[in-house]
Amino acid sequence: PAPITALQNALSAEHATIYGYGVVGARLPDDQQRTEARTAHAAHQARRDAWQRLLTSLGATPTPAAGGYQLPFPVTSPTDATRLAAHLESRLTTVYADLVAAVTTPHRLTAATALRECTLRAHHWGAPDTAFPGIPDPTP
Known part of the structure; x- marks a missing residue:
């Protein structure tokens, strides 16, 4: 199912x-x-653990972590590191916007809270603000 x-x-x-x-x-x-x-x-570890518990309670087997992940760009400096943190949080806003749309109460509040937290962290790390975090701007 979608949720x-x-x-x-x-x-x-x-x-x-x-x-x-x-x-x-x-x-x-x-x-x-x-x-x-x-x-x-x-x-993020706490949020991961919460999603694992929720999935298990819903009868699903949580997806395990991969052994490693491809970074979107080389990270060789402090500037790259802060850019990566902003990228990670911004990417999560999209995932959490989708989750808010897919789940119902009471899980929607948890998903919306996760979206808010990622948006604030993305802003902290220097990501540009968007009117609706996680939702792409319409193309002209």
Whole structure:
């Protein structure tokens, strides 16, 4: 069903984001930024765990994490690291917008909260703001 597929997509995206934050944290020289990356990493681990529990309670087998993930670009500097963090969070806003549309109450509130949190973290890391995070701007 669509809600299970959307939940599996959210779980898979969280797996990839957790991996990505490992790369982000390794490239940040500033203690404050590393702390912020660790905090985001922990938040994504908690969200991943929540999706795994929910999927299991719905009778689905949660998608396992891959052994590794392809990064969207090389990350060799602190600037690349912050750009990757913004990319990871922005990508999750799209996944969570889809999840909000696919699930019903009470899970919709959880999905909307995840969307909000990713949007705020994306903004923190320098991603451009969008009117409706996770929903592409219409083409002219």
